[in-house]
Amino acid sequence: MQRVLDRHGAVLAELADDGSLARPEALRGDIRRILLDSLPAGTVRWGRKLLEATPLGDGRHELTFADGSTAVSGLLVGADGTWSKVRPLLSDRKPAYAGVSYIDTYLHDVDERHPEAAEAVGNGAMYALVPGQGFLAHREAGDVIHTYVILNRPVEWFTAIDFADAGAARQRIAAEFEGWAPALISLITDGETRPILRAIHRLPDRHRWDRTPGVTLLGDAAHVTVPGGEGANLAMLDGAELGQAIAAHPDDPETACTTYEEVMFRRGEAEAIAARDTVELIFGAGAPHDLAELLNGTGRTSPGTRALPHTRQPSGNG
Numbered sequence: 001m002q003r004v005l006d007r008h009g010a011v012l013a014e015l016a017d018d019g020s021l022a023r024p025e026a027l028r029g030d031i032r033r034i035l036l037d038s039l040p041a042g043t044v045r046w047g048r049k050l051l052e053a054t055p056l057g058d059g060r061h062e063l064t065f066a067d068g069s070t071a072v073s074g075l076l077v078g079a080d081g082t083w084s085k086v087r088p089l090l091s092d093r094k095p096a097y098a099g100v101s102y103i104d105t106y107l108h109d110v111d112e113r114h115p116e117a118a119e120a121v122g123n124g125a126m127y128a129l130v131p132g133q134g135f136l137a138h139r140e141a142g143d144v145i146h147t148y149v150i151l152n153r154p155v156e157w158f159t160a161i162d163f164a165d166a167g168a169a170r171q172r173i174a175a176e177f178e179g180w181a182p183a184l185i186s187l188i189t190d191g192e193t194r195p196i197l198r199a200i201h202r203l204p205d206r207h208r209w210d211r212t213p214g215v216t217l218l219g220d221a222a223h224v225t226v227p228g229g230e231g232a233n234l235a236m237l238d239g240a241e242l243g244q245a246i247a248a249h250p251d252d253p254e255t256a257c258t259t260y261e262e263v264m265f266r267r268g269e270a271e272a273i274a275a276r277d278t279v280e281l282i283f284g285a286g287a288p289h290d291l292a293e294l295l296n297g298t299g300r301t302s303p304g305t306r307a308l309p310h311t312r313q314p315s316g317n318g
């Protein structure tokens with residue numbers, strides 16, 4: 001179920017799940033567990049934070065970790081998110097602030113303790129919007145509501161807030177929603193976890209590099225953009241396709257990387273443009289009516305063809 005509300009809490013659109021599982025949703029923790037359980041024990045070395053990768057020639061790199069240890073890579077794949085330490089080996093582009101931030105907050109035992117908020121959010125995803133700001137909340141398993149409070153303010157506006165002082169931070173954010181329905185404001189003010197700031201950063205839509213021996217990127221490290229509902233899917237698809245390319249060219253990592261990058265570059269660019277379109281649809285000048293029309297089937301795009309960002313994938317972004 002997805003619903004769109006105006007700032008007063010009136011429901012403008014509601015779309016029930018079609019039951020087809022064509023676009024199944026999953027909690028990030030569940031996906032992570034499934035992927036990790038599929039690997040031989042010991043494949044992932046926890047606690048090894050990469051500080052630096054230094055080219056040694058012939059495609060090899062020396063990796064220096066925060067615990068002081070080092071390793072030499074044959075093929076280095078930077079899957080290390082928005083602030084990738086591997087990316088500078090390939091590209092001098094840095095993610096730039098996208099002009100919007102998300103604040104993460106949770107309510108627990110919602111039916112019992114937060115019935116008004118539970119009623120406003122419903123059983124699935126809820127978007128309460130005006131242009132440039134709003135709430136994106138999701139009812140999760142275990143009687144939990146996970147909310148992103150979204151505000152398009154300069155990054156300095158957020159850094160002036162002391163998020164370590166959770167109560168004061170909540171009040172400061174809530175003040176930007178004066179006149180909104182109390183059930184919506186309670187998603188901030190009743191928050192039971194420390195509000196977490198996620199300043200959204202993005203690379204240029206077209207982010208490519210020349211083939212550089214022994215190193216490539218995937219996921220947000222390669223093409224982080226605004227949350228358009230596909231970032232986790234893209235990261236997993238990149239990883240799967242790179243794996244297939246390596247399996248097809250086990251003795252030739254350069255051909256494997258070229259094959260992988262040709263497809264990944266085109267897809268990353270197309271998806272970055274689509275993600276910006278999605279964010280414009282949700283939070284642009286036409287909010288909340290553009291999204292409501294989409295869900296009501298009276299807009300230009302069918303809801304079945306579009307992914308929407310949910311609160312189920314907390315991000316490495318920001």
Ligand SMILES: Cc1cc2nc3c(=O)[nH]c(=O)nc-3n(C[C@H](O)[C@H](O)[C@H](O)COP(=O)(O)OP(=O)(O)OC[C@H]3O[C@@H](n4cnc5c(N)ncnc54)[C@H](O)[C@@H]3O)c2cc1C
Nearest residue numbers: 049050080081219220229230231232233235309310315316
């Ligand atoms: C608010 C918000 C909502 C979103 N909603 C959705 C959604 O609904 N659907 C969707 O598909 N996507 C969504 N996304 C995007 C999605 O979260 C990302 O695109 C996705 O997580 C990218 O995966 P990744 O593996 O490339 O990077 P990450 O998930 O960032 O993972 C990178 C990993 O690298 C590790 N790492 C980082 N630096 C180092 C280092 N120096 N040394 C060692 N390890 C390191 C990190 O600990 C982390 O485990 C959303 C993003 C945001 C910000």
